[in-house]
Amino acid sequence: MDLDALRDFVAVIEAGGVTSGAARRGAPKQTVSRRLLALETMLGARLFDRSNRALRLTPEGQLLQERARRLLADFDETRRLLADRASAPAGLVRLSAPVLLGQTLLGRLAARVLARHPEITLEIVLSDRRVDLIEHGFDVAIRVGRHDDSALVSRVFARASTIVVAAPSAIAQHPRVRSPRDLARVPCILFGETTGAGAAWTLQRGESTQKIKVAGRLAASSLQLCFDAACAGGGFASVPAYIAADAISTGALRRVLPTWRTGEVDMRILYPSRRLMSPRLRAFIDLAVDTLSETDFGSNAARD
Secondary structure, three states: OOHHHHHHHHHHHHHOOHHHHHHHHOOOHHHHHHHHHHHHHHHOOOOEEEOOOOEEEOHHHHHHHHHHHHHHHHHHHHHHHHHHHHHOOOEEEEEEEOHHHHHHHHHHHHHHHHHHOOOEEEEEEEOOOOOOOOOOOOOEEEEEOOOOOOOOEEEEEEEEEEEEEEOHHHHHHOOOOOOHHHHHHOEEEEEOOOOOOOOEEEEEEOOEEEEEEOEEEEEEOOHHHHHHHHHOOOOEEEEEHHHHHHHHHHOOOEEEOOOOEOEEEEEEEEEOOOOOOOHHHHHHHHHHHHHHOOOOOOOOOOOO
């Protein structure tokens, strides 16, 4: 239904005629008359009995009059509600993130979002599997490493270094790790690798790069498992610096070859589209970038 025609209809009734109703609406009389005729055609009913001296409602017009004001009032109220939601972030944000990253970083972010935006609710799902955001109903994802999905917008908020760590007990058993090549003869914990001889770590220091074949009796697809095994003395592991930071500060882990790193990866937020982004998603992404950028991801480590 043409809302302008419905508003013209109400204005004509209240003003007592087409000429006065058109003046009230600030529209030409011919335009209002044309809209009223189109409204009658659309409804399949005559709304007015027209004469030279008066404009009188038909029974069908009276029926529409009873509902027209309510319809317009409901529409205007709905528009106001939508405008209010557009100005204040509100509603559910569903986030997908890797397990260990989520356990390490996202509690602080979640608390900050809830405090800053009382009308936002969060649902955070931690999984090391890369889910399809649209298929599984997620608004946003935080991922580490490459981005190869052209359907998603990517916003890099940091670069994270990976470093070699081991528990004091493992270092005591293998104390002579003084250069990257020494890693080839110590037990390594292999994330996403196999226990065979084909695994390799690429170590970097400034412009120097060394690719070292490593081996070990433990390989796992879970970074959390690799990290826990390293803390328990299970071997030497390559993990993100920000994940190892607390364990290093408490002495549960020590950094091995502190002037070298085993890589550097992008930390990014992904979401389906910039077009018509909801205020709640925009608010969440902006605050997530600000909060996570405060973390020391070790990107400046081992550059000297």
